[in-house]
Amino acid sequence: MNAKKEAQTIQGTKQEFLKIFREMCYARNAWQVWEDLISATACSLANSTDPDKTNVQYKEREREYAQCIKRLGGVDKPAKCFAIMVEALERDPEQDFLGELYMELNLGNHWKGQFFTPYHICDFMAKITEGDIDGEIEKRGFISIFDPACGAGATLIAAANNAKKAKHNFQNYILFVGQDIDRIVGMMCYIQLSLLGCAGYICIGNTLTNPMEGHVLFPQEKEGQEFWYMPMFRMEVWSLRRMFHCIESMSAQTKKKEEKLEKYYMFFDFKKEETQWEKM
Known part of the structure; x- marks a missing residue:
């Protein structure tokens, strides 16, 4: 009963998230906690929809999830943070929730040139580069949108929201693909796009020296790359x-x-x- 009441009181705000997050930082620094929290969330999302429970990737994600949860002191607080993420994007999908928190906590890696583009700029870019979506879908059956330095996914999120406003069924007809050199940041993008119901995948790897290969529907994972497939990409359509x-x-x-x-x-x-x- 208390858990149900607590779930009903979640507002999906940054303040809620930061309160719980800082409680997990009592014996470890913010970066260590953030890394484990994002990794555990991504692994949980990926394995919940992976049809093959016997593959190596599934087992590795299970092991990584268990290790992260142990370091975080149990599942309760990470579960609350996840519930806040879900509620935040449900109430306001037009935001880069994790990306803004990441920058607010000063977790950006300046050695990798990390400075996330504000969402309102991404929204503007999505509007002016939209193109003839209907024509492309009619010709090919679907379209793909690729961000080679996706960060936490603000540009792809903006593209999804603009497609939704234009009455396009982005879940069935738009494939969202991102790549980023930073594993945790790529996972953040994966989590947010998954929660927004986008179909596609995120590749962790250097876009310049190790770009993706293969057809967009059948990407080939190479050495030095790691793929994260969104739940909607596994759907029947x-x-x-x-x-x-x-x-x-x-x-x-x-x-x-x-x-x-x-x-x-x-x-x-x-x-x-x-x-x-x-x-x-």
């Missing part, structure tokens, strides 16, 4: 889209082989060869 893409690719390959064979036959004179065989 995207699973079917990947399946249809495979079928289309197989059909295209078959057609290409047939065309190559036709070109060969164009230079093969059957009558001449038959005559030569008859003489023999």
Whole structure:
């Protein structure tokens, strides 16, 4: 009963989050606590929707989650922080909740050039670069939006919100892809986009020296990269889209082989060869 009452009183504010967060910092510094909190949250989200409980990544995330929760002193306070994140983005999706907290706590890494673009600027950029979404969806079936230095996801969040305002079903027709060199920051982006119901994935890795490869629906994880797939990307609509893409690719390959064979036959004179065989 008390837990239910407490859940009802959560307002989703930064003040609530910071109060609980600072309680976890009594014996450790803010960066250590933030790292464990974000890691535990990301691992929990990823494993809750991973259909394959036997894969290596699933087991590694389970182990990482358990270690983080142990260092955080139990699951109660991290669970409250997660509830606040959910409520904050539910009440006001047009914000970079974790990114703003990260900068407010002075956790930004200046060696990696971390300075998160304010959300209102990201919103403006999303408006002026939107393009013909309807036309692209009609032509390709979906569109993808990629941020090569995604940070906590403000630019991608703004793109999702603007698509929503334009009455686009971004969950079914827009694929959100981000990459960042910083693992914790990339996880922050993953958490926020997942909670907002976006479909896509985040790649942890250096965009300049180790860019993503493969088709946008089938990214290839390389050495030095780590992929985090959003829950919505595992939904049926995207699973079917990947399946249809495979079928289309197989059909295209078959057609290409047939065309190559036709070109060969164009230079093969059957009558001449038959005559030569008859003489023999």
